[in-house]
Amino acid sequence: MMNINQQRKILNYLSKGLPICEEPYKALAESSGVSEAELLSFIKDLVDSNVISRFGMVIDHDLVGYEENAIVVWDIPDDEVDQIGALLGLQEKISLCYHRQRQLPDWPYNLFTMIHGKTKHDVITELNKIVSENGIENYACDVLISTETFKHSEARTDW
Amino acid sequence: MTLKLSDKDIALINRVQNNFPLCERPFEAIAEGLGESTKWVINRLKELEEAKVISRFGSVVKRKNDSFSTLAALKVPHERVKDIAHLVNSYNEVTHNYLREHDYNLWFVVQSNSEKKLQAVLEDLSQHMDFPMLNLPVLESYHSDMVITL
Numbered sequence: 001m002m003n004i005n006q007q008r009k010i011l012n013y014l015s016k017g018l019p020i021c022e023e024p025y026k027a028l029a030e031s032s033g034v035s036e037a038e039l040l041s042f043i044k045d046l047v048d049s050n051v052i053s054r055f056g057m058v059i060d061h062d063l064v065g066y067e068e069n070a071i072v073v074w075d076i077p078d079d080e081v082d083q084i085g086a087l088l089g090l091q092e093k094i095s096l097c098y099h100r101q102r103q104l105p106d107w108p109y110n111l112f113t114m115i116h117g118k119t120k121h122d123v124i125t126e127l128n129k130i131v132s133e134n135g136i137e138n139y140a141c142d143v144l145i146s147t148e149t150f151k152h153s154e155a156r157t158d159w
Numbered sequence: 160m161t162l163k164l165s166d167k168d169i170a171l172i173n174r175v176q177n178n179f180p181l182c183e184r185p186f187e188a189i190a191e192g193l194g195e196s197t198k199w200v201i202n203r204l205k206e207l208e209e210a211k212v213i214s215r216f217g218s219v220v221k222r223k224n225d226s227f228s229t230l231a232a233l234k235v236p237h238e239r240v241k242d243i244a245h246l247v248n249s250y251n252e253v254t255h256n257y258l259r260e261h262d263y264n265l266w267f268v269v270q271s272n273s274e275k276k277l278q279a280v281l282e283d284l285s286q287h288m289d290f291p292m293l294n295l296p297v298l299e300s301y302h303s304d305m306v307i308t309l
């Protein structure tokens with residue numbers, strides 16, 4: 001059984017990063033005083049219980065050519081937004097999918113998705129594919145392609 | 160600069176972004192699944208890490224529940240974009256700020272540890288200029304993870 005200090009230490013290590021080597025969990029298990037099996041089942045519990053949302057490698061999309069992104073906004077009737085939001089959230093090239101408050105009369109859109117691609121053309125092609133595959137041609141939508149980045153920082157967690 | 164990736168690289172990257180194997184020799188399991196050697200998998204991932212394509216191997220934590228954020232937008236005339244973007248950036252609470260092709264052209268995310276501070280930033284901002292502003296807080300999140308399948 002792990003104590004709270006061991007759990008904290010492991011969580012801290014997992015957020016900083018593990019080494020890429022044949023047995024990446026071994027050193028952490030040893031230095032935390034737990035068996036590798038205990039460590040692995042602890043990480044599994046963290047994922048299953050959603051304490052951590054993902055375990056794996058974090059990729060810099062810009063460096064692999066995915067430099068373009070667009071916020072695509074939709075005007076979806078309130079009683080359908082949950083269903084369509086859940087559907088669009090599953091798409092491979094959509095990273096964010098939120099129901100946001102409309103701001104009438106200036107802003108009628110209530111569903112926000114972020115679509116990524118290598119070029120603007122790719123983003124639009126992907127959008128068209130998502131629209132036709134999910135049968136959402138009849139909802140008003142607007143595309144906000146980014147043309148310049150003024151600030152892009154990691155979300156602050158150091159309050 | 161963009162790194163040239165082969166189809167093998169893309170399959171590898173897609174495999175390691177999520178559901179990473181939790182066993183003593185995870186790269187062996189990945190190599191088996193991809194039909195590659197463990198040595199190639201480890202070496203290639205190390206190279207990708209060195210090239211900063213892989214920024215981290217570990218856990219991604221959800222945004223803390225005690226943080227408040229909103230997406231806001233401004234309708235700024237072309238000739239004022241630079242200095243208004245600069246003004247928006249000057250708030251520590253602003254984490255992202257993009258120019259986008261639309262009447263509402265400046266889109267930024269404000270994040271704080273209290274709702275009150277968040278509103279204070281938006282109010283302060285609107286006292287420094289009088290361009291139309293949208294404040295679009297999240298009502299429901301359906302998906303939020305910056306992982307995309309290449």
